[in-house]
Amino acid sequence: xxxxxxxxxxxxxxxxxxxxxxxxxxxxxxxxxxxxxxxxxxxxxxxxxxxxxxxxxxxxxxxxxxxxxxxxxxxxxxxxxxxxxxxxxxxxxxxxxxxxxxxxxxxxxxxxxxxxxxxxxxxxxxxxxxxxxxxxxxxxxxxxxxxxxxxxxxxxxxxxxxxxxxxxxxxxxxxxxxxxxxxxxxxxxxxxxxxxxxxxxxxxxxxxxxxxxxxxxxxxxxxxxxxxxxxxxxxxxxxxxxxxxxxxxxxxxxxxxxxxxxxxxxxxxxxxxxxxxxxxxxxxxxxxxxxxxxxxx
Amino acid sequence: xxxxxxxxxxxxxxxxxxxxxxxxxxxxxxxxxxxxxxxxxxxxxxxxxxxxxxxxxxxxxxxxxxxxxxxxxxxxxxxxxxxxxxxxxxxxxxxxxxxxxxxxxxxxxxxxxxxxxxxxxxxxxxxxxxxxxxxxxxxxxxxxxxxxxxxxxxxxxxxxxxxxxxxxxxxxxxxxxxxxxxxxxxxxxxxxxxxxxxxxxxxxxxxxxxxxxxxxxxxxxxxxxxxxxxxxxxxxxxxxxxxxxxxxxxxxxxxxxxxxxxxxxxxxxxxxxxxxxxxxxxxxxxxxxxxxxxxxxxxxxxxxxxxxxxxxxxxxxxxxxxxxxxxxxxxxxxxxxxxxxxxxxxxxxxxxxxxxxxxxxxxxxxxxxxxxxxxx
Amino acid sequence: xxxxxxxxxxxxxxxxxxxxxxxxxxxxxxxxxxxxxxxxxxxxxxxxxxxxxxxxxxxxxxxxxxxxxxxxxxxxxxxxxxxxxxxxxxxxxxxxxxxxxxxxxxxxxxxxxxxxxxxxxxxxxxxxxxxxxxxxxxxxxxxxxxxxxxxxxxxxxxxxxxxxxxxxxxxxxxxxxxxxxxxxxxxxxxxxxxxxxxxxxxxxxxxxxxxxxxxxxxxxxxxxxxxxxxxxxxxxxxxxxxxxxxxxxxxxxxxxxxxxxxxxxxxxxxxxxxxxxxxxxxxxxxxxxxxxxxxxxxxxxxxxxxx
Numbered sequence: 018x019x020x021x022x023x024x025x026x027x028x029x030x031x032x033x034x035x036x037x038x039x040x041x042x043x044x045x046x047x048x049x050x051x052x053x054x055x056x057x058x059x060x061x062x063x064x065x066x067x068x069x070x071x072x073x074x075x076x077x078x079x080x081x082x083x084x085x086x087x088x089x090x091x092x093x094x095x096x097x098x099x100x101x102x103x104x105x106x107x108x109x110x111x112x113x114x115x116x117x118x119x120x121x122x123x124x125x126x127x128x129x130x131x132x133x134x135x136x137x138x139x140x141x142x143x144x145x146x147x148x149x150x151x152x153x154x155x156x157x158x159x160x161x162x163x164x165x166x167x168x169x170x171x172x173x174x175x176x177x178x179x180x181x182x183x184x185x186x187x188x189x190x191x192x193x194x195x196x197x198x199x200x201x202x203x204x205x206x207x208x209x210x211x212x213x214x215x216x217x218x219x220x221x222x223x224x225x226x227x228x229x230x231x232x233x234x235x236x237x238x239x240x241x242x243x244x245x246x247x248x249x250x251x252x253x254x255x256x257x258x259x260x261x262x263x264x265x266x267x268x269x270x271x272x273x274x275x276x277x278x279x280x281x282x283x284x285x286x287x288x289x290x291x292x293x294x295x296x297x298x299x300x301x302x303x304x305x306x307x308x309x310x311x312x313x314x
Numbered sequence: 315x316x317x318x319x320x321x322x323x324x325x326x327x328x329x330x331x332x333x334x335x336x337x338x339x340x341x342x343x344x345x346x347x348x349x350x351x352x353x354x355x356x357x358x359x360x361x362x363x364x365x366x367x368x369x370x371x372x373x374x375x376x377x378x379x380x381x382x383x384x385x386x387x388x389x390x391x392x393x394x395x396x397x398x399x400x401x402x403x404x405x406x407x408x409x410x411x412x413x414x415x416x417x418x419x420x421x422x423x424x425x426x427x428x429x430x431x432x433x434x435x436x437x438x439x440x441x442x443x444x445x446x447x448x449x450x451x452x453x454x455x456x457x458x459x460x461x462x463x464x465x466x467x468x469x470x471x472x473x474x475x476x477x478x479x480x481x482x483x484x485x486x487x488x489x490x491x492x493x494x495x496x497x498x499x500x501x502x503x504x505x506x507x508x509x510x511x512x513x514x515x516x517x518x519x520x521x522x523x524x525x526x527x528x529x530x531x532x533x534x535x536x537x538x539x540x541x542x543x544x545x546x547x548x549x550x551x552x553x554x555x556x557x558x559x560x561x562x563x564x565x566x567x568x569x570x571x572x573x574x575x576x577x578x579x580x581x582x583x584x585x586x587x588x589x590x591x592x593x594x595x596x597x598x599x600x601x602x603x604x605x606x607x608x609x610x611x612x613x614x615x616x617x618x619x620x621x622x623x624x625x626x627x628x629x630x631x632x633x634x635x636x637x638x639x640x641x642x643x644x645x646x647x648x649x650x651x652x653x654x655x656x657x658x659x660x661x662x663x664x665x666x667x668x669x670x671x672x673x674x675x676x677x678x679x680x681x682x683x684x685x686x687x688x689x690x
Numbered sequence: 691x692x693x694x695x696x697x698x699x700x701x702x703x704x705x706x707x708x709x710x711x712x713x714x715x716x717x718x719x720x721x722x723x724x725x726x727x728x729x730x731x732x733x734x735x736x737x738x739x740x741x742x743x744x745x746x747x748x749x750x751x752x753x754x755x756x757x758x759x760x761x762x763x764x765x766x767x768x769x770x771x772x773x774x775x776x777x778x779x780x781x782x783x784x785x786x787x788x789x790x791x792x793x794x795x796x797x798x799x800x801x802x803x804x805x806x807x808x809x810x811x812x813x814x815x816x817x818x819x820x821x822x823x824x825x826x827x828x829x830x831x832x833x834x835x836x837x838x839x840x841x842x843x844x845x846x847x848x849x850x851x852x853x854x855x856x857x858x859x860x861x862x863x864x865x866x867x868x869x870x871x872x873x874x875x876x877x878x879x880x881x882x883x884x885x886x887x888x889x890x891x892x893x894x895x896x897x898x899x900x901x902x903x904x905x906x907x908x909x910x911x912x913x914x915x916x917x918x919x920x921x922x923x924x925x926x927x928x929x930x931x932x933x934x935x936x937x938x939x940x941x942x943x944x945x946x947x948x949x950x951x952x953x954x955x956x957x958x959x960x961x962x963x964x965x966x967x968x969x970x971x972x973x974x975x976x977x978x979x980x981x982x983x984x985x986x987x988x989x990x991x992x993x994x995x996x997x
Contacts, residue, residue, distance in 0.1 A: 029780050030787070036777065037794045040867065043809040044797065046820055050812065061823050126708060129701035139698045145706065152713045154983045158929050158952065159975050162959045162968050163716035163723065169730055186708035216697040245802040247932045248952065252960055264804040268936065271808050279812070286805040293800045301793060305875050366890050386893040393894045399887035403910040412906065416896035476895070 047290070050283035054091035058279050067091050091280060098281035099288060107259065108266035109288070112244055115180045115262060120239045123187040124232070131194035132220050136206055146195075152188040158248050165252050175260060179253040184243060190235050197231035198224060233303055244293060263289040316377030316483055317342050318363065318516065323372035325358055332358045334540040335372070340484075345510045345517040349527035350537035351563070357488055359537070360520045364486050365389050376483055387416070392477035393486040396493065398469045400461040400476070407444055407457040410476045414440040417480060447479040450512075467498050474509070484516035491526065503529050524564045528552065536560045553668075558676035561603045567625070567632055567645050569670075570609070574602040582671060582681075585639055587616050590666040592681035600679065601672045606632060608668035609646035611654075615661030619644065621654050635660055717976065723969035730963055742970035754946045755954045755971075759928065761858050762950055766865040766927040771919055773866065774873025779908075781874070782881045792878065795871040803868055807936040810864050814850040822847040851937050854944035861948050864933050869926065873919045880915030884908065914990060921986035925979055931956065951975050 050058055053067035062068075069090055077087035099105055133139070134146050157164075164183050165174070173179050201224065209223045225232070247264040254260045261269065267289055270282050318340040325333040332355045340346050348356040361367040363374060365386035373382045381389050392413070400409050415424060418440060423433035430437060448454045451471045461469055470490060477485055490506075491499045507530045510517050521527055527534040528548045535545040536559075544556045555561035561569050574584040578597050582590045589602070619637035625645075631653040634643045646662055654660045671679040724742055728735035746752045777795055781788045798806065813820050828834075829843035842848070850860045888907045897903040931952040934942065942949030942957070951971060959968025 026785065029784060033777070033780055033784075033791045036773075037791060040794055040798060040871070042820070043806050043813055043867075044801075046813050047805075047809045050809075059818055061818060061820070126704050130705035133698040133701035137698045137701070145702055148706075148709060152709050154980055155713050155717070155976070156925060156929060156979060157713070158931070159972060159979060160713070160716040160720060162955055162965070162972050163719040164712070165960070166719065166723075166730065166965065167716065183712055186705060186712050188709065188713070191705060216701075220701075241800060245804075247802070247804040247935075248956075251935065252956070264802050264932075267802075267805055267808065271936070282808065283812075286809060290801045290805050293802075294797060297796070297800050298793070301789075305792070305796070305878075361890075364890075364894060366893065385898070386890075387896040387898050391894065393891070395887045395891060397885060397887045399885065399891035401888065401891075401906065401910070403913065413895035416898070416902065416906075476891075 047283050047286050050279060051095050051287045052092040053280055054094075055280060057091070095280035095284040096288075098278070099284040102278075102281060103266055103270060103285075104258065105263075105266060105285060105288060108261045108263045109292075111177075111259075111261060112263045115177065116240050116243045118177070118181050119184045119243050120236055122181065122185045123190050123235075123239060126185060127187055127190035127194055128225065128228075129220055131191050131198055132224055134191070134195045135198035136201075136203070137216075149188050149191050149195075153192060155188075157183055161249060161252055168253060174253045175255060175257045177260065180250060180260070180262070183249065184239075187235075187239065190239070193235055194228060194231060197228055201227055230306075234306060237303070241293060318484060318518070319375045320359070320363065321373045321375070323359065323362055323369045323374070325355070325362065325367065325370050332540050333362075333369070336537075336540070336542055338535060338542060338545065340516060340518065343514050343516055345507070345519065345530060345532045347519045347521060347527040347531035347534040348537055349521055349524055349534055349563075352522055354537040355540040356520045356522075356537045360486055360488055360518060363518065364391055364393055390483045391486055392480065392482035392484075393488065394470075394473045394477050394490045396489040398461075398473040398490075398493075400469060400472055402461050404460075405457065406453065406459055406461070406464070406472050406475075407441070407448075409461065409472060410444045410447060410457075410479050411440060413476060413480050414443060443479055444475075447475050450478070450509075451475050466494050467502070470494060470502065478513070482515070484518055487517065487519045489521055490519075491521070492523075499526075506530055525566060528564065536563060538563070555670065556678050558601060558603065558672040558678075561670055561672070565605060567606055569603045569605050570644050570646075571642070572602045572604070572640060572644070573599065574671075575599045576671070576679075582669070584664070585617070585637075589664055590669055590681065592671060592679060595671075595679050595681070599674060601674075601676070603670040603672060604664050604668060606645045606647040608665040609644065609662045610665065611646070611648055611652055611660055611662050613661060615663045617644070617663070618659060618661045621656055621658050621660060624653065624656060626650075633660065635662070720969040720972045720976075723965055724973050726966045728965045728969075730965060735966070738966065742967045743974075745967060746970055746974060751946065751949070752954075752971075754942075755949045755951060758858055758942070758946070758948050759950045762862050762865065762930055762948075763924065763927045765859070765862040766869065766930075767920065767923045769862075769866045770869040770873050770923050770927075771916070773870040774919065775877050775912075775916075777870065777874040778877035778881055779904075782878060792874070795874055797871070798868045799871045799875075803932040804936055806868065807864065807933040810867075810933075811851060811937060814860060816846065816849045816852075819850075821850070852944055854947045857937075857943045857947050861930075861933050861937065861943075865927060865930055869923060873923060876915055876919050876922075877912065880912045881908070884911045917986055917989045921982060924982050928952075928975070928978060928982075 049065055049067070052065075052069075054070065054072045056072065057067050069092065071088040071090060072094075073084060074087045074089045074094060077089075078084055134142060134149070161183075168174050168179050168182070173182070205223065205227070206219060209219050214222065245264065246262075247268070250262045250265050251268070254262075254265060258266075258269070267282070267285050270278070270285055318338075320336060320338040323333050323336045324331075336355070336359060338346075338359075348359060350356050358367060362369045365374075365381070365384060369382065373380055375381065376389060376391075400406075401412065404412065415437075419429070419433055419436065423429045423436065425432075444457075445454070448457055451474060453468065453471050453475060456464060456468055456472065461472065464472065470493075473490070491502050494502060503526060506517075506519075510530075519526075519531065527536075528551075531548055533546060534548050534551060535542045536551060537543065538559055544551055544560045551560065552564055555564065558571070562571070572584055574582060574589070576582055576592050576595050576598055580592050580595055581588050582592050582600070582602070584602055617637055619635035621633050622636045622643055623634035625632040625634065629650075631648050631650055633646050633648055633653060635646060636643050644662075648654075671681060673679055723735075725737055725739060726735040727738050727741075777791070781791050784791075812818075814822075816822055825839075825842060825847050828839065834840045834843060848856045850856050884907065888911065889903055892903045892906050895906075897906055929952055930950050934948050934950055934953045935956065937943065938948060938953075942953055952975075955968050955971050955975070958964045958971065
């Protein structure tokens with residue numbers, strides 16, 4: 018233990034570094050390609066950030082501009098194309114809107130229910146909790162088909178509503194918050210009641226503030242899942258690009274990518290992946306705590 | 315049969331020095347207590363003896379062998395942890411069997427599935443050892459249970475059982491009673507002492523509770539700030555402490571400390587009253603320590619004060635007396651029938667034979683007290 | 691209590707309604723539909739009895755579906771669990787830099803899988819992909835003594851995603867790449883939950899090697915974590931879709947070798963509007979998930995300790 022760089026320790030680092038190389042490989046590919054010109058991508062040259070030599074933008078020429086005016090720097094070209102060829106900003110805004118709506122509604126629905134299950138005594142409480150435990154077994158993706166049919170019958174496909182509705186109920190959130198509320202001492206709630214608070218304000222003024230750590234955990238879990246979700250938007254959003262979430266936008270990009278568009282496509286991928294990664298880097302401990310908390314029963 | 319000796323043990327965690335060259339010799343079969351306030355290094359010293367920590371310097375010897383660099387598993391010591399550290403997934407019997415399996419079976423015999431087939435008779439013999447240890451501790455009926463199904467006291471016994479089952483050179487115990495409730499703790503003291511008498515094995519016991527040290531040990535080492543301040547029989551430590559720190563640490567309620575002075579002729583004065591003679595001591599201000607039981611109420615007492623608080627323990631009553639001119643209250647022991655009421659005036663004397671004198675550094679100034687005539 | 695005796699109704703009401711409408715009702719609908727030949731746009735549907743289920747369990751397409759799904763699951767689950775545990779143990783035993791590896795290994799969990807799938811497709815591209823390009827560097831070295839490698843050098847390295855012998859394994863590899871960091875984090879949390887005293891007790895009891903204390907303390911103490919990690923990995927890998935759809939928008943890969951269940955549901959029901967058969971696959975899928983979770987519950991309850 019005294020010797021920090023013993024053979025054993027070195028060997029562990031070697032293994033872990035090899036693993037890290039494999040893990041980082043696609044991130045490396047993604048970032049470097051987003052900086053490279055089409056030619057560099059095709060020939061696998063240009064090193065880490067590409068040579069950044071000007072190249073001719075064929076599309077620009079095709080629109081009748083002079084070739085001399087159409088010389089572009091690869092990385093600027095890739096990123097501007099990412100934002101101009103498709104309404105990427107719109108997709109990002111959709112992503113933020115949908116993710117935030119889902120989380121807010123989940124909290125508004127789950128918190129009172131969790132409180133009632135943890136701290137109120139009423140007839141049928143055990144049955145309700147049993148139901149929650151049963152619903153924990155149901156992966157929403159698995160029942161996407163009947164949900165889709167229900168929404169189609171209501172004429173709700175291709176709408177923000179369709180993107181949000183299936184996720185409004187998070188039994189997992191109820192379960193997590195209930196477990197957390199169980200640890201809050203009854204005395205705290207009784208004291209609030211003695212102070213004349215209604216049950217309703219107890220939830221939002223007493224329980225919510227104490228539950229911030231658990232709520233953070235849940236927020237992380239929810240945001241990661243829904244920002245990255247591809248399956249459900251793929252099903253309910255058909256064609257209307259105004260409603261695309263970032264993953265759908267990227268997928269569409271791929272659908273009509275030709276050789277020239279690899280660079281911009283990688284740039285789009287970088288733009289979509291970066292927000293969560295940056296958030297993760299900034300609040301790493303919270304993130305891992307959150308994932309862990311939500312993972313452990 | 316082996317004695318244990320620790321030589322010049324030093325240990326630091328980063329910048330913090332935890333042990334500053336500690337020496338300790340433990341004879342075979344002794345019940346030794348390491349006692350001190352938290353952070354004094356007593357647990358670290360025990361863990362160095364166990365091998366769970368490596369000392370920065372110094373040597374550990376068990377019998378004639380230097381074990382300073384020996385792995386814990388090869389030292390043949392057993393340890394009872396504060397948290398008991400029972401394997402929660404194993405039954406009590408399996409918990410107690412584990413040290414035997416790990417020591418007495420070969421790697422092949424410990425293989426899952428195949429192992430038990432290879433070593434059936436050996437395992438049966440080991441199980442008999444577990445049974446006899448369980449009988450000694452009266453936990454035979456707990457053997458099939460899991461630790462999670464046991465009360466604190468029962469877990470404590472199982473932890474002892476796991477330590478006992480393989481006849482180690484010594485038992486190391488790290489605050490084993492601190493997780494028990496008060497009544498059970500007192501009861502376990504006598505049981506541990508009894509167990510020690512029966513096993514005749516060395517016990518090294520760490521505690522912050524001076525009462526445990528006083529009641530159980532053959533010898534106790536009072537530790538503070540990474541040093542052993544005094545090592546000796548509990549009686550001697552209580553009656554004849556080497557320093558003010560030891561005197562204050564041992565005993566409950568604590569010793570009374572009163573400022574005094576030694577005059578030119580070796581006369582000890584407290585509040586201008588002559589108490590005793592300290593031969594061969596220079597003129598200096600001193601701290602006088604006197605235990606509550608050595609202050610006696612008497613109408614003619616030299617000191618007077620007002621009772622501020624009565625601490626009734628049933629058999630004894632401790633009176634907290636505010637004495638004029640003293641910042642601290644004096645605590646004195648009285649029997650219930652002679653105890654004064656709250657607010658009453660009391661007068662008391664110090665038993666001059668039992669006065670402990672410490673210099674301004676807190677070191678003891680020994681004195682031979684000549685028999686004095688009754689004081690006026 | 692006064693007027694708020696029925697407050698709980700307001701609290702659990704919305705959740706209950708949503709649970710019924712969004713989670714339970716669809717199961718009933720799927721169950722009902724699985725016995726029909728319903729398709730969207732048709733005003734009516736015929737009851738076809740067990741015909742849909744019969745197709746699922748007899749036709750070769752669905753045999754391929756089960757084959758692909760189980761191949762994926764039985765590769766990805768042990769590998770993600772094993773690598774997750776291995777990484778957690780290694781990182782946990784490091785004196786420093788552990789956090790760096792933890793961060794790196796967790797990145798794939800955070801990244802949108804669809805985006806990374808597209809990147810991997812590049813990386814696995816037979817001619818311009820970085821993987822085959824890298825493999826070619828190894829040609830002419832000792833690696834050629836490996837016959838597979840020599841063959842790759844002599845002709846071409848595999849087409850990976852478009853070769854039916856490699857496709858499912860390549861997709862599985864991406865699943866492992868994406869998933870093991872999550873399990874690693876769960877295992878790291880499990881490891882911090884093991885009292886250090888237990889390791890010390892094991893040493894005092896005579897555990898001589900790391901293997902001894904792993905068997906005596908680490909592995910049993912990680913039991914509940916393992917059960918959880920395995921279940922969650924199973925359910926997640928049963929649900930694989932993003933990569934498959936990204937690589938093979940039509941048809942489920944070369945010779946349908948990557949035709950996993952979620953993709954089958956998507957293809958049958960959404961692309962081909964065969965709702966009945968899609969619903970039947972959904973029911974079979976739910977059956978799997980239910981069985982797996984019940985097994986987990988049973989295992990967890992069986993080995994709970996330390997109240």
